[in-house]
Amino acid sequence: MxxxxxxxxxxxxxxxxxxxxxxxxxxxxxxxxxxxxxxxxxxxxxxxxxxxxxxxxxxxxxxxxxxxxxxxxxxxxxxDYMYYTEKVKDIYREYSDRVESFGLDEAWIDLTHTVSLFGDPIKTAKTMQERVCSELGLSVSMGISFNKVFAKLGSDLDKRKGFTVISEDNYLEMTEDLSVDSLIFIGGATTKKLAELGITTIGELRRADPVILQRRFGKNGPLIWHYACGHENSPVKRSGETRERKSISHGITAVRDLQNAEDLHMILIVLCEAIAAKLRQEKLEGQVVSLFLRDNELYACSVQKKMSHPTDLAEEIVKNCELLMKQKYPERRFPEKPLRTVSVAVSNLRSKNELFLCDLLGVEKERKREETLESTMEAIRDHYGPEKVCRLAILMDRKLTDFHPKEEHLIHPESWM
Amino acid sequence: MLYKRYIPVVSLIGKEGEITPLFIIWADERGTRKYKVDRILHVRQASSQVGGCGTLYECMITGKVRKLFYERNRWFIESTKPY
Missing domain, CATH: 3.40.1170.60 (MutS, DNA mismatch repair protein, domain I)
Known part of the structure; x- marks a missing residue:
């Protein structure tokens, strides 16, 4: 259908x-x-x-x-942004049970099966757009198509309360001369590489050989070719269905530049404790830790490593972050320039394995102790406030460490894949 | 020119949670008075020309049609007087 x-x-x-x-x-x-x-x-x-x-x-x-x-x-x-964007989506949800959020401000809505209830889907979409305008005073631009990729492309074509229909009859001519980076998932780096192959428009991408694309981009090569050809057919998720978590991360632009490994250590403790608490709350553990650093001249770099076993312990995440620093900067365990922003992410997540591993070296026992310690501290903080219990190390500079990643309103950009 | 003026409103919350404004409280240089909402003409979701959006109650108050908005958790009226 x-x-x-x-x-x-x-x-x-x-x-x-x-x-x-x-x-x-x-x-x-x-x-x-x-x-x-x-x-x-x-x-x-x-x-x-x-x-x-x-x-x-x-x-x-x-x-x-x-x-x-x-x-x-x-x-x-x-x-306010969360409140009003949710109100906008409430209007969409009156028309379809399949409303998939993509960040705060974007959503896909599947109107395929609403014909018998509301009639022509194009008219329904127009009604939704008008209602958002009259009831909330906000303007949304809409793209309507037969798949998610072209629908998104359509909404980007006209940013001022646009209404673009890309149908199976006109998609070839409508997309022919558009730049490849107007397709979702194709960013700056891919655009550059495609240009090297002589591909700058969606039409050219469609006519390219998927085999060559695969050689250049791996499995993503055929994927973007399918997108260009209009073959994408992933379903719009039901309202309330959440995307599976790929990673948990926290970061901070510190109140002052970090000067040395000790400053960094304090920040890492606060960030990693928040990550570990989140991991435990969702009953997850992760095996890859990534560290993102930006110095005061805004030069950024990131490093990551796979740990020997998955973990949900702040202690181990901090240790591994510091190992990464040691590998990258063997001398001072710190870059030459002071650091401005630090963020830590734990990925490669899986459900926590409750099985007690064969414990030859007594390591598991030690980990269990650490886990009890961390979850007890977390419980005290949840109950009595975040400042009631902390590791001594972060008291070295209370101004620097006085932030609470867990409580901050963070709106993360979402990724398409 | 219309202005957005937040005002106290005496309202009735019904069994089903529906809210009905009964009186508006108006304060100006002549003091604070309350005016009865004589009749509610329309209730709908709407955005206001003075900014903001919410549930719009178009009401008759002392013989004039007034636009009274319930915005998230408070009331404002489209007023001809800035304060």
Whole structure:
């Protein structure tokens, strides 16, 4: 059966919600950005007036002010963004049981089976778009197609409350001359590599030989070729169905630059304890630990390693992070330049294995003790507050370690795969 | 020109959770008074031209049609006076 899938995108989401709350913001160049004082100074979203000045998402506030000195910066109100984006999705959910969120501001909606209830799916989509506008004062652009990839492509074509239909009859001509990076999953690096093969448009990608693509990109080669040909057929997930977790991570741009391995150690303890608590809460353990570092000149690097066994213990994650540092910087266990941002991720997750392994060296017993210690500390914090119990090491600089990754509103970007 | 003015409202929460505004409390230089909501003409979800969105109650108050919004957890009215 021919499917009808809508991709709805709330354009420059954070900025638009602020404008809805305070319409006067539409008349000035405005952007939603972090706090410069606490060093989270980047642009998260901007309005049309700010865009006209060439202000880009993710650039620093300093650069943005250079382009437009009178730029108005609004600090993010994540509670509002979560509330209103959920309200938008509630409207979609009145029409279909298959509404799959993709981040806060985007969603796929499967309208294939709604014909007998609401009639023509294209009209239904139009109604949803109008309702979001009249009831919430927000504009969404929509793409309608027979698969998720082309639906997303359609919603990106016209960002101003657009409504683009890419059907089986017109998809060849509609996508022929579009740049390859308008397809989901094709980013900067892939675009560059495709250009080396002489492929810049979706039409050219369609005519390329999947075998050559496979040689160049591995299993992703044929995948992007299928996308270009319109073969993608993954289902839209039911509302409430969550994506399987691939990793758990926490990071921080510290209040001051980290100068040495001791500073880093303190930050690692706070981050890893939050990760370990999350792992235990979801009854998971992970075997790969990755460390992401950015120095004060914004040069970034990341390293990762596979641990000898999966773990959900903060102690072991910290140890492995420090081993990574030792391998990368054998002399000082710290880079030459002071560090600004650190984040830790644990991936390769699996359900926690409750079986007690054959314990020849008494290691398991020791781990069990550590686990009891960590979960007890966690229970005390949950009950009485995060500051009630901590490891001594983090008291060396309370200002530096006074953040609570677990409690922060974090909205993670989602990945397609 | 209309302004967004948050105001206290005496309201009734029914058995099913439905909310009905009964009186609005209006404060200005002449003091604080309460006005009866005489009739509710319409109730629907809507966004407001003065910013914000929520449940719109179009009401008759002292012979005039007023737009009263229940926004998340508080009330505002589209007012001709800024404060």
């Amino acid at each position: 021919k499917r009808t899938i809508v991709h709805a995108d709330l354009n420059h989401c954070y900025a638009q919600i602020e404008e809805m709350k305070f319409p006067a913001l539409r008349d000035v160049p405005m952007a939603v950005g972090g706090h410069e004082e606490s060093r989270h100074g980047i642009i998260l979203a901007k309005n049309d007036k700010a865009k006209a000045y060439g202000i880009k998402t993710a650039e620093t506030l300093r650069d943005a002010y250079k382009k437009c000195p009178e730029l108005l910066i609004i600090h993010p109100n994540y509670g």
